[in-house]
């Protein structure tokens with residue numbers, strides 16, 4: 001994508017559409033059921049696919065009763081390694097950084113429980129399900145390796161998406177030697193599986209060598225190109241439609257084996273085929289957050305300043321791929337310290353491959369770091385918020401670069417005041433509520449990078465005064481269709497109701513990846529640039545036309561607003577877009593734009609969103625049941641396009657913090673490797689009663705470097721800080737330092 005022009009740096013004045021707390025444009029479609037998700041598609045002649053999955057975690061499939069499945073009424077085809085047609089790309093290869101080694105029936109090896117081992121295609125879902133059951137697989141099984149101590153140690157070449165596994169600045173041992181106090185914190189975090197409301201589904205239809213796939217995708221153009229490579233057709237022969245996604249959290253960013261098998265099946269049977277995974281099958285091949293074991297050491301001098309910070313993390317990964325949670329990297333960019341050292345290692349276990357999951361690295365790592373900071377503050381006898389302020393970094397601790405903006409001090413102040421932090425007793429077990437429950441207050445700092453990817457957009461202004469913005473942007477529940485339409489309206493100089501935003505299809509200009517919390521920044525930059533380009537062309541028409549009241553104004557002296565071009569120096573002189581086009585004999589005018597970070601800014605500045613999360617927990621003094629009674633977060637994320645939706649994102653992230661702290665825990669049976677709680681009865685996520693009061697506040701922040709629009713991101717940061725704040729509140733209530741997430745009753749019994 002070398003043809004992308006970087007967005008010029010500066011601080012663009014947006015119109016009045018951005019900043020409005022609008023409700024979701026797609027809200028009515030969703031609550032009335034009119035929004036179509038992938039599995040809602042039923043093309044003519046549709047057949048249904050169900051995959052059989054392995055019930056052992058390691059070994060080989062020795063037999064499948066294909067004949068029994070084939071004679072079942074309605075079964076059309078059974079695909080196994082014996083008859084699976086070739087693919088244009090090796091599923092065991094790693095084509096690029098955002099690809100997984102995956103299972104597409106390339107052989108009879110089993111690498112984890114839940115792995116697809118055959119695909120049955122039938123006239124109905126019921127027949128396919130029964131056909132898959134009739135396969136009655138037999139295995140040559142080997143013992144499963146589950147858990148840190150059973151797996152094979154592994155030194156990763158990289159963590160996350162291509163980050164170095166180790167980092168050092170300064171001399172940590174000298175820092176610890178010079179410290180007045182050294183504290184050590186050990187924290188374990190569990191495996192978590194992405195469980196979006198919409199389980200993964202795909203509908204594939206071939207027309208000759210043209211492929212149409214309806215599939216939820218956080219990376220539409222990339223997925224289109226990947227499908228094209230696997231099926232050896234040109235990318236333009238593949239149409240990928242993903243208008244609505246019922247939550248992605250990272251698991252819908254990377255292609256997986258069953259999707260490939262469904263497309264293969266459609267080609268084999270010559271009919272459209274649908275494959276929708278069950279909730280149980282969400283706990284296998286679709287990615288997860290690896291477990292971590294973290295060890296932190298903090299050296300502090302007599303004034304409460306860090307002299308050294310060391311953060312080591314061991315994470316689990318699969319036996320055959322190498323995604324590793326970059327947990328220790330959470331310590332790179334937050335607290336000021338003269339010496340900093342981070343180190344990652346891995347353990348190979350017999351599960352599917354982990355992958356990016358909402359706040360990858362930061363979610364687990366921030367939980368560890370914030371607990372460690374709390375422990376150090378308590379050992380010093382310092383208020384934990386005051387301790388964080390003493391170690392506030394004015395420049396990025398890891399790189400030494402200035403921050404493009406950082407309103408974290410304001411977040412601490414705003415959050416503390418909204419929460420009512422003042423007067424918090426230093427010692428634990430000092431507060432009780434009317435019912436006699438132990439009450440504790442804790443704080444955690446939230447932080448997440450503000451990356452940008454690359455995107456393009458196409459804008460059209462029509463003679464009837466309407467505008468169209470086209471971009472393969474991704475609506476995954478976060479509100480992109482609404483926020484991006486607000487930017488589109490400002491870019492085009494139109495009222496919001498005059499703008500149509502077309503998104504969610506690979507036939508549109510590449511909208512980039514909806515991940516890394518960078519979608520609004522990236523797609524929004526492309527959209528604004530495309531809109532501005534169309535308005536600039538319109539302004540050229542008008543200012544060169546003697547019949548226009550704008551004649552001679554020059555491009556720089558004209559602004560578009562509410563469907564009219566105005567002279568900047570004399571707002572009364574204006575003309576409607578439609579009149580300009582009509583006189584020029586044009587039905588419409590088009591603009592194009594691209595979004596990407598200015599490389600000079602990227603080199604010069606460290607770019608992060610920040611926040612402060614305050615938690616109140618209540619703990620039953622006899623039963624030790626833990627409730628998060630209040631969670632208050634204050635966040636600074638540059639320019640906020642839609643405060644209502646930004647708060648919704650932040651609130652959702654904070655609720656995931658509750659989930660991380662108290663609920664989510666995927667347990668694999670160490671004997672079989674099978675997930676033991678692969679449903680919502682056993683895999684707990686918070687419900688309303690678990691989150692009675694969660695409030696996110698936005699702190700104003702102007703960023704002149706992150707991109708021309710000054711937008712950072714809000715998608716993932718809410719998870720960070722929150723889990724640590726809750727654990728710290730549990731300590732403050734009980735005097736017990738939890739050393740494993742989720743925090744369980746038994747951890748508090750003593």
Ligand code: MOS
Nearest residue numbers: 250357358515516
């Ligand atoms: Mo995300 S884990 O970048 O969808």
